[in-house]
Amino acid sequence: MHLDKINLKEKYSKFTKHWSPRIIAEMNDYQFKIAKIKGEFIWHDHKHTDETFIVIEGEMILKFRDSEIKLTKGEMCVVPKGVEHKPCAENECKILVIEPRGVINTGDKVGPLTINKDVWV
């Protein structure tokens, strides 16, 4: 049995595009996705699943309809299913997102930022 470790920095070095999550690992039917984000994403929710954000480098704001949370390196937040949220980052921020396989990044708000296929890095 040969198992490889996954080095986040090395994985981040392989792409530059913002708001373009890349899968780095799967655990059962869940996926670990890394993303570089900068600017404002769109308001959306995920009706059937919670979604976890962990900041690996930099700083992001998770906006909710009536509050917001600033997350910096080493901080995380689990957004409950059905809760509208809007990820934002003034400067580039590197995040790790954990959610079930098949979740679409924009929820049902399909548009130019939608990624609906699995892209591994």
Add this chain to the structure above:
Amino acid sequence: MHLDKINLKEKYSKFTKHWSPRIIAEMNDYQFKIAKIKGEFIWHDHKHTDETFIVIEGEMILKFRDSEIKLTKGEMCVVPKGVEHKPCAENECKILVIEPRGVINTGDKVGPLTINKDVWV
């Protein structure tokens, strides 16, 4: 809707015991657990689930029956279900473990290191 962020460093500061995972968050039926490890754990596997290890600080060795992986800060590994493994750390290492709710840390090798209740921090 009020959501809190979770700061890993702050959570680690609240306990000292080794091999004593503490839950910091739940996502659907999965749990995020932090642990401080030092020394050798026992050989075990989890028959029905994969298990994710992320090193937050320090260095650990994940031993398998025929290989081993050294994981340092910013590195992770998903141990597939049914694969025997033995976490070890020469010096204290801080890890984040992600797995379904109800998974027992020692698998079916119940003994003095077994934690079979949910402890939040």
